[in-house]
Amino acid sequence: MTTKQENLRIAQAYVDSVNAHDLTAMGQYLADDLEVEVATGAHCPMTKPQFLTYNGNYINAFPDMRFDITFTVSEGALIVLHWHASGTHTETLTSPKGGIIVPTGRKATARGCSTFEIQDDKITRAWIIWDMATLLAQLGLLPTI
Numbered sequence: 001m002t003t004k005q006e007n008l009r010i011a012q013a014y015v016d017s018v019n020a021h022d023l024t025a026m027g028q029y030l031a032d033d034l035e036v037e038v039a040t041g042a043h044c045p046m047t048k049p050q051f052l053t054y055n056g057n058y059i060n061a062f063p064d065m066r067f068d069i070t071f072t073v074s075e076g077a078l079i080v081l082h083w084h085a086s087g088t089h090t091e092t093l094t095s096p097k098g099g100i101i102v103p104t105g106r107k108a109t110a111r112g113c114s115t116f117e118i119q120d121d122k123i124t125r126a127w128i129i130w131d132m133a134t135l136l137a138q139l140g141l142l143p144t145i
Helices: 003-019 023-028 048-061 132-138
Strands: 030-038 066-075 078-088 107-119 122-130
Touching (some): 003 023, 003 066, 003 078, 003 122, 023 048, 107 132
Antiparallel strands (some): 078 107, 107 122
């Protein structure tokens, strides 16, 4: 298997672990010295434990959350995943800065893009950009335009 194929496999396995809501499995694909930047006002950069907490907060708040990959791009050690996420907000969501969003019971979707740098079969860096404003509007927390 080529490095490109192996990197794609690792990225897909990571997404599969997110969809399984398995934080332990997620952690197996992340390097111990992981750095993550999320373009949504989250505390950045995040470390591996902070990123697992971040993911866990969304998994808790959206217990039926699912990510579907719409396309991928691979270049060397970089994998870009464009995705569509969906879920129902049935539990409290805690933000990285400690803010609380009480359950709304609403279904919501979001689109985004995750770029992973993979070295030695682990995700070492991640840059995540997603449409939080649309998510918040669907939850009734922002005015719709």
